[in-house]
Amino acid sequence: MSDDFEERLKSAIERGQRRGERHDQAARAAHLTEEECKRLHTSYRLSLSERIEKAIERVAQHFPGFRTEMLYGEVGWGAAAYRDDLLLVSGKRSNLYSRLEMTIRPLTSYHVLELRGKGTVANKELFNRNHFVPILEVDPDDFARLIDAWAIEYAESYAART
Numbered sequence: 001m002s003d004d005f006e007e008r009l010k011s012a013i014e015r016g017q018r019r020g021e022r023h024d025q026a027a028r029a030a031h032l033t034e035e036e037c038k039r040l041h042t043s044y045r046l047s048l049s050e051r052i053e054k055a056i057e058r059v060a061q062h063f064p065g066f067r068t069e070m071l072y073g074e075v076g077w078g079a080a081a082y083r084d085d086l087l088l089v090s091g092k093r094s095n096l097y098s099r100l101e102m103t104i105r106p107l108t109s110y111h112v113l114e115l116r117g118k119g120t121v122a123n124k125e126l127f128n129r130n131h132f133v134p135i136l137e138v139d140p141d142d143f144a145r146l147i148d149a150w151a152i153e154y155a156e157s158y159a160a161r162t
C-alpha cells in the first residue's frame with residue numbers, strides 16, 4: 001500500500017509540475033498576444049486617424065465657417081470640425097452649434113478597435129455611434145468605409161438643415 005501511495009504521490013507531483021509549465025507557457029503566449037494587440041492597434045490607429053482627419057477636413061471645406069481640430073489623448077485619436085452660428089430673430093439672440101467628431105479610442109483590456117463618431121447640427125444631435133471589432137478580426141477597409149459614410153451622412157444632414 002505504501003508503494004502505491006508513493007507512485008501516486010510522484011505522479012501527482014509530476015502532473016502539478018507539467019500544469020505549472022503549461023500555465024507559464026500560456027502566460028508567455030498571452031504576453032506576446034498583448035504586445036501584438038498593442039502593435040496592431042497602433043498601426044490601425046495611425047492609418048485610420050489619418051483617414052478621419054482627411055474626411056473631416058473635406059467636409060469642413062464644403063461649408064465655410066467650420067473650424068477643424070485634431071483630437072488625441074484619453075478621448076482617442078481623430079479630428080473634429082465645428083462652428084457656432086449666431087441667430088437673431090425678432091431681436092432675440094441664439095446660438096446654433098454644429099460639430100462632427102470621429103476618433104479611434106485607446107486600446108482597452110477588451111482588445112477591440114473602436115471607432116466613435118458624434119454629429120450635431122444646429123444644436124440637435126444627429127448621431128452618437130460606436131463601432132468596435134476584436135483587434136485580431138479588424139478589416140481596416142470596413143472602418144474606412146464607415147468613416148466615409150458617417151462624414152457623408154453628416155454633410156447631407158448639415159446641408160439639409162441650414
